[in-house]
Amino acid sequence: MTDLAFSGADVDGGLYTRVTDLAAHAPGFVDRLVADWTDYGLAVFAVLMLGAWWYARGQSTGRMAQALLAPVVVVLVYAVNDVLKGLVQEQRPCQTLPGSSTIEACPGAGDWSFPSNHSVIAAAAATAVFLVHRALGWVAAVAALAMAASRVWVGVHYPHDVLVALLLGVAVAWPLTVAAGHAAPAVERLRASRWRVAVARR
Secondary structure, eight states: OOOOOOOHHHHHHHHHHHHHHHHHTSOHHHHHHHHHHHHHTHHHHHHHHHHHHHHHTTSOHHHHHHHHTHHHHHHHHHHHHHHHHHHHOOOOHHHHSTTOOOSSOOOOTTSOOSSOHHHHHHHHHHHHHHHHOHHHHHHHHHHHHHHHHHHHHTTSSOHHHHHHHHHHHHHHHHHHHHHHGGGHHHHHHHHTSTTHHHHOOO
16 A cells, blocks of 8 residues: 655754653653553443443433443444554654654554544544533543643654544544434333333433
8 A cells, every 4th residue: 555654853853862761861750650551541431331331321322322322332433543554554652753752662564653543532432422422521631631641751653643533533433423322212222122221220
C-alpha cells in the first residue's frame, strides 16, 4: 500500500522530544505510574461502561440501548481508526527520531502511529458513557485525556497522533451512540422477558 503519511516529526516532533525528555528526567515512580496507566488504563473504561449500564437499568429503554451497545460503538470506532492507520502508515516517532528516549519499548515497523488506538478507544468509550450518564462521562473524559497524554509520555506517539484520535473517537462515537438509542424496542422486549433483571431496576 502506498505510504500517504506526512512526516510526524515535521508536525510536532519538537514537542514530542520535549515531552519525552521531561519523562526521561522525571522521578522513577512517576514514569512507573504513567507506564502502568498506559498499559492497563483501558480497563477503567470497561468499568465505567459497566457503571453506565447499571445506571441505565432505571432509565428509558433508549438510554439502556445506548448503554448496552456502548462496547459495540467502541469496537466500530476502533475499526475506523485501524483503517485510517493502514491508509496513512505513519512510523512511530521512536523509530524515526534519532536518540528518542522512551519509557516503553518502541513498537516494531508496521505498527503504525497515527492515529493512536489507545486514545481513540478511550475517547469513544468516554463519549458513549457521557451520553448515558453525564457525571460518569466527565470522569471518563478526564481519563481519556490522561490516556492520550500517557501515550506521548511513554514515547510511542506524537502529540498529533493522540489529538486526532481523541477528536475521531468523539466524532464517530457520538452519532453511533445516538443511533444506538433506536434499539429501544429490543430493550422493551427484554424488559418483558426473563432477562428483565439485566435491563431494568425492578
